[in-house]
Amino acid sequence: SCGCLNFTIHLSGEIEKAKGKEATWFLERTNTKQAYEGTLSLAGIVKLYDFLSTERIVQTGGSQWKVMRCLNCQKDICCSREGRGSPSLLLNSSSIITTKEKTQAVLQSPNFSPVFGLLLSDRSIDPSILLATPSPDPGNRAETLLFQNLQTKVSKFIDEETEAMNERIAEFKKKEEEKLQKLQSQAVNDRKCLWYTLSSSSSSSRSPSSTSSSSSSSSSSS
Structure with a gap:
């Protein structure tokens, strides 16, 4: 899952540390030190709210990658590519939750919204969030x-x-x-x-x- 639980990524098998040129460009774009690689299962990537995500296509090294970003986390979560080539999926290590314990911690956080099922911005750090919300x-x-x-x-x-x-x-x-x-x-x-x-x-x-x-x-x- 991504840090706020909007994205749920279903994998086939275990994830591993990403290596080689396939990971380099993703690390540079996400400004993170480590990425994981894996293979999507048939369930694929499920999003609670499509409107809290964006997708963009990145062409690099002869491969076309679809980069998925969570607007609530404000981070690139993962990228995937179609067709041949390994890995087929790269994950931003700083943006994902990989254990049940961490997921449980998110669910118990005071900033977790039972209404939307998401971890929201920390209002205790920035109370103005509730005051400065613009009207549509x-x-x-x-x-x-x-x-x-x-x-x-x-x-x-x-x-x-x-x-x-x-x-x-x-x-x-x-x-x-x-x-x-x-x-x-x-x-x-x-x-x-x-x-x-x-x-x-x-x-x-x-x-x-x-x-x-x-x-x-x-x-x-x-």
């Missing part, structure tokens, strides 16, 4: 539609979360009401039990007294 250009239909799509996704997410919250509240309320009914029933039964004990005790304490009183009356009569 009304004259640019593509830009306006893109903004509307983002807003629709936000609204849908909020609606789904609200519905899920209400379901949790309803379930919690139902369980609490059941607990209350059980407590009410227990309270009444406890009162009955305690009252029965008190009543039985009171009856037992009254019986000998009554017998004794009756005996005394009989003696006096004699």
Whole structure:
């Protein structure tokens, strides 16, 4: 994956450190010290959002490479070439995540967006991001539609979360009401039990007294 998880790159086999002239031009263009090489599987490269990626063709060394850039990461992620030639894929080592542990760290980051499923810019470093966000250009239909799509996704997410919250509240309320009914029933039964004990005790304490009183009356009569 790329650093923000927009790109998911499916490989056939393991990646290796890229060597030779095929890697040199990519290292120079990406300004990185190391590149990896590999082979794409049938699943290929999957992007969460096409609008957060660009592609450009680079002709070098007799090969035509398609360089893919993530606009959210602001980095060239990889490049691929069709036809013969090895490697068929080069990866920017500074732009990709290669372990599950690192992916998990991204998912747990405070800058990970559950709405879009992406790692976003660090707002704690630059709070002005939230203040300086420009409005879409009304004259640019593509830009306006893109903004509307983002807003629709936000609204849908909020609606789904609200519905899920209400379901949790309803379930919690139902369980609490059941607990209350059980407590009410227990309270009444406890009162009955305690009252029965008190009543039985009171009856037992009254019986000998009554017998004794009756005996005394009989003696006096004699």
